[in-house]
Amino acid sequence: MSTRWYPIYQKGGPQLRVFLPNFWLKLIKPTTEQPANIVQFSCSMQMTKFDIKNYLEKIYNVNVVDVRTRIAMGKTKPDPGKGYIVKEEDEKIAYITLPKGEVFKFPDLFANEMKPEEERDKALKEAKEGHNKFLEKNKNRPSLPGWFNI
Amino acid sequence: MRLTNLLFSRVGKYSKDYSNLPDSYIKRAMEQVYWKNPKGPQYRPNAVVQRKKFHFDTERPWSAQFRQENSPNRHHKKIFVEPIKEWSFFRGDRVEVLVGKDKGKQGIVKQIIQERNWVLVEGLNCELKKLGDDKEFAGVYVQSEKPLLVTSEVSLVDPSDFATTGFEWRFTESGERVRVSTRTGRIIPTPPSAEETIDYKTKSTYKEQPKDTVADDVTEVTFEPRLATFEMDLMDKMGIKEDRVPPKSFWY
Amino acid sequence: MSTFAKIGGITRLLANSSISKVNNTCKLRSLSTTPCRRELMEFFDDEKNWGVQEVKSGRSWKSDELRLKSNTDLHKLWYVLLKERNMLLTMEEECKKETRLFPSPERLDKVEDSMKNLETVVRERNKAYHLLETGEKGERPRKLETNVLGLHYKYKMSEHPIPKHLNTKWKKQYEFYKYDKEVEMFREKLNEKNYLAKKKQHRREFNHVIGLLNRFPNMDMEALKQQYPEVDIEKAKNSRKYGGHFEPK
Numbered sequence: 001m002s003t004r005w006y007p008i009y010q011k012g013g014p015q016l017r018v019f020l021p022n023f024w025l026k027l028i029k030p031t032t033e034q035p036a037n038i039v040q041f042s043c044s045m046q047m048t049k050f051d052i053k054n055y056l057e058k059i060y061n062v063n064v065v066d067v068r069t070r071i072a073m074g075k076t077k078p079d080p081g082k083g084y085i086v087k088e089e090d091e092k093i094a095y096i097t098l099p100k101g102e103v104f105k106f107p108d109l110f111a112n113e114m115k116p117e118e119e120r121d122k123a124l125k126e127a128k129e130g131h132n133k134f135l136e137k138n139k140n141r142p143s144l145p146g147w148f149n150i
Numbered sequence: 151m152r153l154t155n156l157l158f159s160r161v162g163k164y165s166k167d168y169s170n171l172p173d174s175y176i177k178r179a180m181e182q183v184y185w186k187n188p189k190g191p192q193y194r195p196n197a198v199v200q201r202k203k204f205h206f207d208t209e210r211p212w213s214a215q216f217r218q219e220n221s222p223n224r225h226h227k228k229i230f231v232e233p234i235k236e237w238s239f240f241r242g243d244r245v246e247v248l249v250g251k252d253k254g255k256q257g258i259v260k261q262i263i264q265e266r267n268w269v270l271v272e273g274l275n276c277e278l279k280k281l282g283d284d285k286e287f288a289g290v291y292v293q294s295e296k297p298l299l300v301t302s303e304v305s306l307v308d309p310s311d312f313a314t315t316g317f318e319w320r321f322t323e324s325g326e327r328v329r330v331s332t333r334t335g336r337i338i339p340t341p342p343s344a345e346e347t348i349d350y351k352t353k354s355t356y357k358e359q360p361k362d363t364v365a366d367d368v369t370e371v372t373f374e375p376r377l378a379t380f381e382m383d384l385m386d387k388m389g390i391k392e393d394r395v396p397p398k399s400f401w402y
Numbered sequence: 403m404s405t406f407a408k409i410g411g412i413t414r415l416l417a418n419s420s421i422s423k424v425n426n427t428c429k430l431r432s433l434s435t436t437p438c439r440r441e442l443m444e445f446f447d448d449e450k451n452w453g454v455q456e457v458k459s460g461r462s463w464k465s466d467e468l469r470l471k472s473n474t475d476l477h478k479l480w481y482v483l484l485k486e487r488n489m490l491l492t493m494e495e496e497c498k499k500e501t502r503l504f505p506s507p508e509r510l511d512k513v514e515d516s517m518k519n520l521e522t523v524v525r526e527r528n529k530a531y532h533l534l535e536t537g538e539k540g541e542r543p544r545k546l547e548t549n550v551l552g553l554h555y556k557y558k559m560s561e562h563p564i565p566k567h568l569n570t571k572w573k574k575q576y577e578f579y580k581y582d583k584e585v586e587m588f589r590e591k592l593n594e595k596n597y598l599a600k601k602k603q604h605r606r607e608f609n610h611v612i613g614l615l616n617r618f619p620n621m622d623m624e625a626l627k628q629q630y631p632e633v634d635i636e637k638a639k640n641s642r643k644y645g646g647h648f649e650p651k
Binding site for chain 1: 441442443444445446452453477480481484485487488491492493495496497499500502517520521524542561562563
């Protein structure tokens with residue numbers, strides 16, 4: 001049997017077990033301010049509260065006190081190019097409560113980020129500076145060739 | 151997607167080899183899906199509105215520049231690309247330029263753009279571009295290679311006498327396919343840099359990354375055949391006992 | 403094969419087996435409360451990779467390599483890959499929110515490719531078991547059916563606790579084809595539409611070949627034939643579109 005098709009459950013039958021779950025779970029930055037022990041996740045639409053609790057406890061070793069979920073409707077907006085209305089996908093959002101005293105703060109991932117523009121424009125900037133230096137040097141001796149030095 | 155559109159919009163093998171990116175990523179980075187049917191039994195499966203024809207240029211299909219060139223309302227003139235039986239120009243090949251201001255000069259193939267039958271030859275057939283000019287500053291000039299057609303604008307060089315030659319694909323006695331110079335009959339070897347990618351020069355000199363599995367662990371055989379399904383085997387190993395028999399069910 | 407790279411390592415997994423890890427954390431938890439949860443940090447990439455432009459990675463696991471591994475190893479590898487995918491999705495989402503470029507997005511494809519290959523290997527093993535034991539594949543059965551619009555499709559069967567003749571709900575939901583005059587008319591029109599589309603496609607290819615012949619008179623004809631096997635090249639050469647606007651010699 002395929003790993004994605006499970007037998008139906010009937011009374012008295014064997015317990016259904018999932019060995020290769022393919023649910024995904026994203027930890028997201030809280031959209032509104034939350035208490036320090038609440039963590040916000042975005043998860044697969046099929047996941048139930050029990051699934052989320054088990055998933056975190058068994059796979060990530062996180063103690064979960066409470067799970068609350070909601071389905072956030074995707075935004076409806078005009079397409080940027082064509083102007084017809086498009087709707088983004090709905091997503092399920094889960095709020096996990098950690099045990100008392102445990103705190104989670106969403107880390108700042110871009111605190112020591114390297115600026116890509118700086119690297120790209122570095123050579124150009126240097127060339128510009130060199131040119132300015134050259135102009136500065138030759139300001140008081142017009143119409144003399146560059147190689148002429150005393 | 152229609153067959154011809156597929157033919158015109160596919161990315162050639164030799165133009166993506168160097169990037170060492172998985173095909174699914176290239177497809178994902180390139181495609182422009184404007185609308186897709188939601189999943190569900192009430193919807194027609196796989197109904198999708200997307201860009202079908204792509205304009206290939208020197209920009210690589212997974213780059214932002216390519217996306218910009220192929221942005222939704224931009225259309226390009228149809229391009230006829232001469233069919234080639236088999237691609238025979240590889241990275242690192244020595245070729246002679248047959249046209250332009252560098253006519254007669256020899257150089258090394260730097261990049262392949264198979265969708266347009268193009269190669270870039272290192273340092274030859276260049277153009278200068280002015281960058282960053284403003285009122286006070288005249289700008290800097292950047293040199294970049296212009297593409298050359300493999301069908302008519304470059305010719306392979308025979309490494310035995312460094313002169314241009316025609317070639318054909320033949321088998322050696324050991325059953326290997328090689329390019330053979332039609333003028334001298336000598337083999338034109340495929341350069342080692344043909345298998346070079348952005349991540350490694352040769353496969354043996356690959357530098358392992360922290361999340362990589364070591365080759366010994368990959369090739370280690372831990373599989374032992376047992377008369378059990380994957381689930382039964384795992385339950386056995388984990389010590390899960392299950393002797394309830396599933397009640398009868400019907401498939402239809 | 404050379405030393406090549408995979409996402410996730412079996413060895414590292416075996417080294418810190420899950421059971422010992424659970425015990426340790428339980429002991430720790432009773433002693434003190436942790437200010438920042440280490441386990442939740444598994445949803446984020448290594449701190450060295452925060453805000454960088456590129457993260458290097460190896461290639462994905464191939465099915466041939468996975469076939470060498472035992473079921474237990476595959477099971478463990480699945481969770482490594484699952485965690486890696488969650489981590490990448492989290493990072494991607496955060497980058498998107500902060501309007502930054504997600505470094506090396508091909509990592510996601512590599513992980514997903516590995517997961518797909520792993521599933522095929524598991525499926526293969528289960529199929530082999532079922533074939534040996536029951537003579538059937540043990541997969542979800544399919545049947546060629548005709549729907550109410552008279553179109554053929556593979557109907558995927560499903561499992562039910564009661565037989566078909568008792569299942570009125572299913573009977574109501576799944577209607578298959580019965581002779582209907584209007585459906586026959588629809589099918590005729592659909593066939594015509596498909597035929598015309600095919601013809602149009604063929605004509606387009608034919609004209610494209612003429613365009614190629616006009617532009618590249620010294621073209622390799624075998625290559626042309628190889629690329630457009632359906633086009634009659636002799637016929638294309640006899641077309642009035644072939645040849646330029648000049649007097650024939």
